[in-house]
Amino acid sequence: MPAVQLFATCLGDLAFADAVADAETLLREAGFDVEFPAGQVCCGQPAFNAGHRGAARRVARTFERAFSRATPIVAPSGSCVTMAAHYLPELLGCEPFDVWELSAFLDAHGAEVPRRNEGRRVAYHDSCHMLRELRIADAPRRLLERSGATLVPLPRADLCCGFGGTFSVRLPEVSLAMADDKLAGAAGAEAEALVTADPGCLIHLRGRAERTGARPLPVHLATALARGIA
Amino acid sequence: MTELAQPPERFRVIARGAIGNEHMQSALDLATARLRGNRLAAWDALPEIEELRQRGHDARMRVIRDVDAYIEQFRTAVEARGAHVHFARTADAASSYVADVCRRHGARLAVKSKSMASEEIGLNAALETAGVRAVETDLGEYILQLAGEHPVHIVAPAIEKTKEEVAELFSRVEGRPVEPELGALTQAARRLLRQEFLDADVGITGANFAVAETGTVVLVTNEGNGRLVSSLPRVHVALLGMERLVANLGDLAVLLRLLARSATGQRLTTYTTLLSGPRRAGEEDGPDELHVVILDNGRSNLLGGRYEEMLACIRCGACLNVCPVYRKAGGGAYGPVYSGPMGAVLLPLLVGLDRAPALPHASSLCGACTEACPVKIPLHELLLELRRDLVERKVASPFERAAFTAWSFLWSRPLGYRLTTALARLAQPAAGLVGPGRRWASGRALPRLGRRFRDR
Numbered sequence: 284m285p286a287v288q289l290f291a292t293c294l295g296d297l298a299f300a301d302a303v304a305d306a307e308t309l310l311r312e313a314g315f316d317v318e319f320p321a322g323q324v325c326c327g328q329p330a331f332n333a334g335h336r337g338a339a340r341r342v343a344r345t346f347e348r349a350f351s352r353a354t355p356i357v358a359p360s361g362s363c364v365t366m367a368a369h370y371l372p373e374l375l376g377c378e379p380f381d382v383w384e385l386s387a388f389l390d391a392h393g394a395e396v397p398r399r400n401e402g403r404r405v406a407y408h409d410s411c412h413m414l415r416e417l418r419i420a421d422a423p424r425r426l427l428e429r430s431g432a433t434l435v436p437l438p439r440a441d442l443c444c445g446f447g448g449t450f451s452v453r454l455p456e457v458s459l460a461m462a463d464d465k466l467a468g469a470a471g472a473e474a475e476a477l478v479t480a481d482p483g484c485l486i487h488l489r490g491r492a493e494r495t496g497a498r499p500l501p502v503h504l505a506t507a508l509a510r511g512i513a
Numbered sequence: 514m515t516e517l518a519q520p521p522e523r524f525r526v527i528a529r530g531a532i533g534n535e536h537m538q539s540a541l542d543l544a545t546a547r548l549r550g551n552r553l554a555a556w557d558a559l560p561e562i563e564e565l566r567q568r569g570h571d572a573r574m575r576v577i578r579d580v581d582a583y584i585e586q587f588r589t590a591v592e593a594r595g596a597h598v599h600f601a602r603t604a605d606a607a608s609s610y611v612a613d614v615c616r617r618h619g620a621r622l623a624v625k626s627k628s629m630a631s632e633e634i635g636l637n638a639a640l641e642t643a644g645v646r647a648v649e650t651d652l653g654e655y656i657l658q659l660a661g662e663h664p665v666h667i668v669a670p671a672i673e674k675t676k677e678e679v680a681e682l683f684s685r686v687e688g689r690p691v692e693p694e695l696g697a698l699t700q701a702a703r704r705l706l707r708q709e710f711l712d713a714d715v716g717i718t719g720a721n722f723a724v725a726e727t728g729t730v731v732l733v734t735n736e737g738n739g740r741l742v743s744s745l746p747r748v749h750v751a752l753l754g755m756e757r758l759v760a761n762l763g764d765l766a767v768l769l770r771l772l773a774r775s776a777t778g779q780r781l782t783t784y785t786t787l788l789s790g791p792r793r794a795g796e797e798d799g800p801d802e803l804h805v806v807i808l809d810n811g812r813s814n815l816l817g818g819r820y821e822e823m824l825a826c827i828r829c830g831a832c833l834n835v836c837p838v839y840r841k842a843g844g845g846a847y848g849p850v851y852s853g854p855m856g857a858v859l860l861p862l863l864v865g866l867d868r869a870p871a872l873p874h875a876s877s878l879c880g881a882c883t884e885a886c887p888v889k890i891p892l893h894e895l896l897l898e899l900r901r902d903l904v905e906r907k908v909a910s911p912f913e914r915a916a917f918t919a920w921s922f923l924w925s926r927p928l929g930y931r932l933t934t935a936l937a938r939l940a941q942p943a944a945g946l947v948g949p950g951r952r953w954a955s956g957r958a959l960p961r962l963g964r965r966f967r968d969r
Contacts, residue, residue: 291966293924297934298960300969319967324930330917332878334900334909338921345925411879439546443837447877452952454875456529459956460841461877490957 286316288350290358290367290382293325294482299359302482305509306359306385313394322349328366331374332448343371346380356382359505361413361481369416384413386480386504390422399511401431406474408465408488408501410481411443423480423504430508435472437465444479446487462488466497476512480504515604515635517860518868519848524875528842537673541840544672548834551778552885559774569771570889572764573825576725576756580816583725583758584807590728594790596803600755604810608639611717611750614804615645618748620714624706626732626739627651628719629667629828630752630808632850633863636717647717648709650738652702659686665844665852668776668830673843706738716742716800720753721827722768723805724787726761730805732786733772735779740786749791749800755807756824768827768888775829775887811863819898823858825888832882832892838875847872854882854892861899867908873899938962 287310295303310317327343330336346367350356358364364384372379389396405427413419424434445451445461452458465488469477476499479485488501502512531537556562576583588598601607615623623645625631637647637658649658653671657664659682664670671679680693683701691701718739722731730751732739743749759765773779792799815821833839833853844852848869851859857876861869873896876882882892903909923929937944941962945954953959 293930296966297937297962300963300966303966304969321967322927324924324927327921330921332897332900333913333917334873334897334902334904335914335917335921336901336904338917341921341925345927345930411877411881415880415884441835441881442840443877443879443881445837445877447879449949450874450877452949453871454525454528454838454842455952455955456525456532457838457841458877460532461837462957486960487957490953490960493958494956 284314284316286318286354287388288318288320288354288356290323290346290350290356290363291319292358292360292363292482294486295359298486299482299503302359302503302505305503305505306357308509309385309389309394309396309505310357312397313389313392318354320349320351324349326363326366326371327374328363329448331366331370336374340374343375346371347375347377350380352378352381355388356380357385357388358382359385359480359482359503361410361417361419362483365412365416384417384419384480386423386426387417387419390425394426396426396430396508398431400427400507403432403512404435404473404475405432405507405512406435406437406469406472406477406499408437408444408469408477408479408484409440410479410484413480423478426504426508427478430511432507432512435474437468437472439464439468444484444488446483448483451487458487459491462491463495463497466492466495469499470497474499476507477501478504478507478512515633515849517633517848517850517864519860519871521871524842524846524871527846531843531846532841536675537843538841540673540675541843544666544669545834545840548669548777548830549885552775552831552834555774555778555780565767565771566887566889568767569827569887570825572759572767573827573888574822575760575764576758577816577821577824580755580758583760584755587723587725587728587758590726591730591790591805592728594728595793596728596790596805598805598807600807600809602809604634604808607634607752607806607808607810608636610806611636611752612639612643612645614748614750615640615715616643618714620645620748622709622713623647623715623717624650624709624713624742624746625654625717626719626734626742627654627670628717628752629664629850630719630754631717632664633810634752634808636752645715648706648713650706650710650742651734652699652736655702655706656682659683663845663849666830666833667828667851667853667855710741710745713746715748715750716744716746717750717752718743720751720757721772722759722765723753723757724762724765725758728789730788731765732784732788733769733782734786735777735783737784740784743786743788744798744800747800748802748804749788750804750806751788752806752808755809755812771887772827772829775831775885815862820858820862820895822890823862823895825890826855826859827888828855829887831885831887835881835885836876837879837881838877842875847875854896858892858895858899866899866903866906870903870908873903934962934965
């Protein structure tokens with residue numbers, strides 16, 4: 284059985300353990316042997332995006348040490364994959380990693396997903412890193428459609444949801460206003476779930492929806508695919 | 514001189530006001546969406562757009578990498594046609610030169626077409642001190658001058674004003690009611706401005722480009738005011754940033770194809786004016802004197818460095834129109850002149866990072882700006898570089914630097930990660946009480962840290 288290395292990401296490990304478990308399930312069901320390198324910590328992005336290169340390098344080395352180059356690395360996070368794929372080689376002065384965002388990996392390997400979302404209306408939120416850095420827009424949508432969901436378009440899908448790492452606490456009012464627009468767009472589209480493939484977007488959008496009572500609730504793509512939207 | 518420095522908390526304060534203003538939010542949303550849609554349609558209609566963007570980038574970088582030589586070439590060419598060229602190192606030097614020109618001609622009234630460089634140097638205030646009344650003739654700039662406000666968008670300066678607000682301003686000046694309807698507003702502006710054009714002693718314009726090979730100043734406008742300003746008064750002063758130069762007419766053609774399409778979605782603006790020197794013997798139109806003021810004001814600091822590409826900016830505003838932060842915060846948050854992603858990059862470079870420390874962080878780094886830039890400036894990557902400089906030059910707070918350093922040592926080993934996250938889990942109830950956690954929790958539920966995935 285071909286193997287993959289699962290990178291949980293720090294946010295996934297700490298705040299979205301269920302979504303990471305769902306990612307693991309999807310990879311298994313797609314026929315992969317899932318390894319979890321125990322030395323993994325974080326890709327260093329929080330510090331990198333805030334300008335702290337030295338701190339970012341120190342943390343990013345854990346990624347370099349933890350993951351083997353012999354097996355593909357898969358993470359349920361467009362943002363962390365962007366960091367590992369686009370920035371780490373330069374930051375650490377190392378060879379590129381064979382690192383994949385979960386939906387792109389599943390789609391590229393023709394994975395079957397269970398039809399758990401038959402007839403459900405789902406809106407997909409593109410994370411900026413996935414859309415503009417990794418250029419992954421179709422794979423998550425295709426997988427959702429294969430799960431039986433009907434995709435409803437979000438208005439101004441190009442707009443960022445307002446997370447942006449430290450941006451979310453440096454300019455909280457702007458960040459929240461951006462989240463409100465995104466959540467209102469999903470409500471206006473009469474979606475039953477707002478699905479995203481990025482724990483960053485999710486922690487922000489979900490936290491906002493929980494606070495304001497906005498619906499539909501944001502859900503991680505791995506969860507939507509493995510267990511169906513709630 | 515316009516104060517370009519931006520105290521740390523200013524962005525947040527102004528943005529908060531903008532977000533609370535429903536009219537402004539809807540004006541920002543509508544205007545940026547329309548301009549963005551126009552650009553995308555115009556780009557879609559050009560199959561060679563990607564190649565054109567690269568050619569635009571190359572044309573700009575050609576000049577920037579050898580700018581002194583191009584300035585000299587331009588100077589020689591335009592002086593041979595009878596114009597005067599003045600290189601101004603600072604904002605004050607540029608303003609003083611323009612004021613001197615006015616004084617020499619006994620000018621009382623100057624009409625201006627839109628120029629961001631003149632906003633940057635605070636020219637109107639300097640002229641006022643010299644006893645010269647400066648009247649803005651670009652419709653948006655005219656509205657803002659009446660309102661006593663600064664532009665909030667580099668292409669559509671009054672983007673946040675509703676037609677009702679404009680009607681109120683015009684009614685006040687005309688002394689009779691003006692209907693809040695576009696036709697009536699335009700007619701009112703026409704009536705108000707026509708006499709100013711005829712009476713003016715000096716006309717002041719910016720320049721979208723200046724062609725080194727031919728000594729040509731290029732103006733791109735839609736309202737025709739640029740032509741009146743540069744041809745009716747006896748004296749014409751054109752003020753341009755030193756990076757506005759292009760090598761030759763071929764490069765100009767490439768950039769003109771990109772500029773209007775990216776700014777408003779037009780193939781070309783209504784008027785593209787190429788000015789090569791003052792009126793010559795036998796010619797009917799044009800000024801007796803042409804002065805070209807080339808402005809440095811911090812631009813040369815960028816030459817040869819990591820931020821050099823920022824000088825390629827053609828001021829189309831495309832990055833503002835796609836920016837989700839600009840769309841919420843509005844232009845005023847960035848300062849009185851440049852706004853949006855281009856402003857967030859340019860201002861700290863012109864005035865120094867320590868004088869605009871919040872701007873590199875006024876972005877979620879979504880990258881929409883980079884994608885929209887017609888001359889391929891990697892705007893969000895430059896913001897990331899500026900953040901790095903904030904840290905490395907110790908502009909970022911010692912607390913922030915210490916926090917990231919401590920975090921990085923703790924998370925440089927799985928054991929440190931395990932310990933800190935176990936503690937964080939215990940400390941969850943207090944997470945929303947202080948620092949970033951408090952700012953997070955001001956409008957969002959904190960995440961619930963349960964059992965880690967790795968411990969399952």
